[in-house]
Amino acid sequence: MGKAKRNIYLTNIPLEEAQHQYFSCFPTDEVFLKSERIPVLEALDRVTVDAVYAKKSSPNYNAAAMDGIAVIAESTYGAMESNPKRLKKEKDFIYVNTGGCLKDPYDAVIMIEDIVEIDSDIVEIYSGAKPWQHVRPIGEDIVEGELILFGNHMIRPMDIGALLAGQIQEIEVYQEPQVGIIPTGSEIIEVSERLQEGKIIESNSRMFSGMVQHYGGKPNRYAIVEDDYSLIKEALITAVKENDIVLINAGSSAGSKDYTVDVLRDLGEVVIHGVATKPGKPVILAVVEGKPVIGIPGYPVSAYFVFEFFLKPLLFKYNRQVMPEDRKIKASLTRRIVSSLKHEEYIRLKLGKVGDKMMATPLERGAGVTMSLVKADGILIVPQQSEGYEAGTEIEATLLKSKEEIEKTIVSIGSHDLVMDMLGNLLHKKNPLMCLSSAHIGSMGGLMAMKKRECHVAPIHLMDEITGEYNISYVKRYIKDEKMALIKLIKRSQGLMVPKGNPLNISGIRDLTKEDIQFVNRQRGAGTRILLDYYLKELEIEASAVNGYEREMTTHMAVAAAVAGGTADCGLGIYSAAKSMDLDFVPIAWEDYDLLIAKKDLNNKEITALIDVMKSNEFTKLVEALGGYDTSNAGEIIYI
Amino acid sequence: MGKAKRNIYLTNIPLEEAQHQYFSCFPTDEVFLKSERIPVLEALDRVTVDAVYAKKSSPNYNAAAMDGIAVIAESTYGAMESNPKRLKKEKDFIYVNTGGCLKDPYDAVIMIEDIVEIDSDIVEIYSGAKPWQHVRPIGEDIVEGELILFGNHMIRPMDIGALLAGQIQEIEVYQEPQVGIIPTGSEIIEVSERLQEGKIIESNSRMFSGMVQHYGGKPNRYAIVEDDYSLIKEALITAVKENDIVLINAGSSAGSKDYTVDVLRDLGEVVIHGVATKPGKPVILAVVEGKPVIGIPGYPVSAYFVFEFFLKPLLFKYNRQVMPEDRKIKASLTRRIVSSLKHEEYIRLKLGKVGDKMMATPLERGAGVTMSLVKADGILIVPQQSEGYEAGTEIEATLLKSKEEIEKTIVSIGSHDLVMDMLGNLLHKKNPLMCLSSAHIGSMGGLMAMKKRECHVAPIHLMDEITGEYNISYVKRYIKDEKMALIKLIKRSQGLMVPKGNPLNISGIRDLTKEDIQFVNRQRGAGTRILLDYYLKELEIEASAVNGYEREMTTHMAVAAAVAGGTADCGLGIYSAAKSMDLDFVPIAWEDYDLLIAKKDLNNKEITALIDVMKSNEFTKLVEALGGYDTSNAGEIIYI
Structure with missing residues (x-):
């Protein structure tokens, strides 16, 4: 360990208390942001500094509110159906369009529908006009000197319209809160760099940048800083000088290379280190030069939540806006x-x-x-x-x-296959308002979820140990209170995934008992695991005789990744997963992978659209290109 | 009128029917937007064209999930509290930090808290490690080949994080829908031009631009086009060529200069002209070259609603997104x-x-x-x-x-005074989470609103005709079921507002009966009108003897604007309104302008903050600078 230190202990303060304690370090009326004068045309989503009053009235003249004729009200009195009055153009009236200017001596408008044109110079009217009828008087819309916007107001599109109508061309607004983002870590690299073992692509700062933009701030992302006390200190000093808020990502925990908290103690005050949330616990909330500096944990999900917990409210506070519920x-x-x-x-x-x-x-x-x-x-x-x-x-x-999006989503719970992703993507492409959402908990899990009516469809591949037939007997055994159907999807090739060249010469299930072979399994209830158990039983092999039987992965790709990464020598899974990870494949069986559905749901709009996709050439082509699939029955319905 | 034509008749189709009919002219899967390949770092809020799969796993190596030591699981078996095992550095173990790389032969991590360092080379452990414990296996976060995003998905900050983690650097996205915006009208001018009589500042197109941005499109605003058939035609041809959607503002009605509908019939098909909404009726929904072209009415409020009715759904449709509820x-x-x-x-x-x-x-x-x-x-x-x-x-x-913003708003209903705007602005500046919302319906309206508990405070100035005292007797007479109080706000000078130089030599209320004087009044229930009626009664003048007594305005500024605009010779109002419109002022009386409030509300947080503002130097200075105000009692409480 050398001289590296470890602070194992973090506080465990409840979130609300931590927020209250930390935010009160920055009293609203002391939050200082510089302001600038900008054209109203560029002021969308910016925040006013002071109240804005109209410079001019709108309209700035008396305007006709209807198409028609402008008249002198007094000279129209007495006109009636039985005793119409005739008016002479240019003397008693002029034609006006909506928005046109009403000049002396005219003081009222008669609608075009209410006059009769006798000739090009004379019109007849059948009732008198009241003074100022159908006229938009000066200032009807906005009156000179009228308050248009308060200070501390975030400018909306309609506000820009009103400001311009009040002849405001420039406006004083706060500068957007500048958020400095410092990624740290000796193991992280930019996405543009070559990915080597032991290196991780830096992505959190880019997520933060997007969140800062969405919440009304301006992100300034700095270059990656190595795990080094003085480099981190230097980066923080610069960022605090150049920004209103600073984030420093990772190094917020209490490991030997977690320098952040010490640097922050050195530069300012650490208000809180450790909050009682999961994820997000090892956050550091500090104040440097009166500005918030937050140390954010490195795991992406923790990073996201810590931003939501502390940065989002701060950005709304700095922008003087109420955070929406x-x-x-x-x-x-x-x-x-x-x-x-x-x-x-x-x-x-x-x-x-x-x-x-x-x-x-x-x-x-x-x-x-x-x-x-x-x-x-x-x-x-x-x-x-x-x-x-x-x-x-x-x-x-x-x-x-x-809510709308969620309500139009087909919920799939069950087995995992790449084909489900393709199906979902094509469905959404052809019907942007529909989605397919897949949860992967294995075939048995899907069957149980369907029994409890937790999903619309359940992708399953469950072989009957006696008949060798797929799915039907399981459905009959477990679901009795509802008429069910299977939508045939694909047949797929299951087999043993082994490293390229098959170095251990694995040729079948029997080899799994060899002492030097590390297997990686699927989770309990997965159809693939049931398939394995079927063969083990047939071959009279005890589960305990297979090294790694207990190590569970939840998807084919995860199993393939374990083999590709060398943490296992082999695993059971589908051909396409093996191929995409560049593994070799020892075929074991073809199986039926179908969608289980309640019969009464078959005519739902979304399900019909899904079946259409299954039968499309586009789907067939994409799936067959993967290899190890047979789509010839896709979209067929089997009633159970 | 010359050869100008009039089409007076518009259809009156219900909104939902119009939307359905019009939107179905643009079937979702035929909406064509060009796509482009852009860096993931710039892809926030853009829409994916196709499904995106991870290029690499993340982590791309087996990583320590805890700070501690990497060990060979097998060599730790048998360690227990009563029989600890000693491990030698570089041989049996190495130190690792969270995220560090686990290389052959190490296959498990023991947490730093669970070891005891004997010396710099030897540690002691008290239980065995299971293979792969505290290890993040390759692909735990994202597995190579895993689906990250569907096509037609609007990219969020967290998606950018996931894309980068899957080593995606560039992504194919749709171009944002381009919306061409053509302002038309011979009477409209740019805000930068000098405002002359008969001209109106063009502001709608700027509101549209903001709305297009908020709804995920890219606005292209064109120069103002005069009311001229061929100029409008030319502008439309260009805009349709250069954009995915086109808006043309004003000229959508059926007046003599409303050429839009004819041009659109000439260039394409007018699907609907006239919808059964108010505002928004005279909309034109057309298709030109397969693209939506919408003629929007000129009034700002109509323009806003027409955009919401038709453009917002189209933008979501073009972006292939579900419109949020x-x-x-x-x-x-x-x-x-x-x-x-x-x-x-x-x-x-x-x-x-x-x-x-x-x-x-x-x-x-x-x-x-x-x-x-x-x-x-x-x-x-x-x-x-x-x-x-x-x-x-x-x-x-x-x-x-x-909802939060609304719930923290002090509702004021009653009389209008500029001082209320200043008060509201200062309250919001000092407490960004609080607002003051004022509705102007006159003192009596405010008193009645308070009686019905429709507001928190009611600004009133009601003179008792007998005692000459302000407000108290009115409150006693009308509100009996609740203990009330007055928060003293200001005394203000009421008088006759007349044009600069007082050309008609008006010296008091008695002059209002002169035949050549056009008066402009306030609305029924306004304290200012009650004041006028009090003087008329005192002087035994009939209301009908005052020219213009029937013409009502709802604010002091509106009255001042009428006088300044020449549609009236005089009106009763406050000094500050006269001054801001550069009018002369003939003082008539000082009156008490107070805030009526229920006694039990006096200690509300928002009200306390409001009273603090009234007592502040800043408020006093601002108000007294207006002239015609006395703030010496501001913030005092009178219990009734």
């Missing part, structure tokens, strides 16, 4: 969630409306799994005092997508 | 609304929470009143089949501001 929705939890009393937990959810019930399915909970954030439709907050929720509990989720 | 809120209507069966009406509302009830007060309904849009907190839609609603009806409003 989150959109929420009630939903029924499909799976049990266990959470620790130690922290408030933020769980990513897939949401989908099945029948008339909104269903919430938790996604992976690891802080490192970026895709759990990308895939999430909503967030469930489990309070610190709660140990979690049972399946079936009605929870409230914060929405990350619109 | 509007935020709605239930509220109680404070005033009766009468609406025609001829159209669906869109009414701008002020919203405010008084006690625990959300109150909705309708704003001016004219299509020309831009400020009704700027001031609006929400919109009430009165269906075509409805004749309106009675006061007290519970309605549902579409929110234009956030």
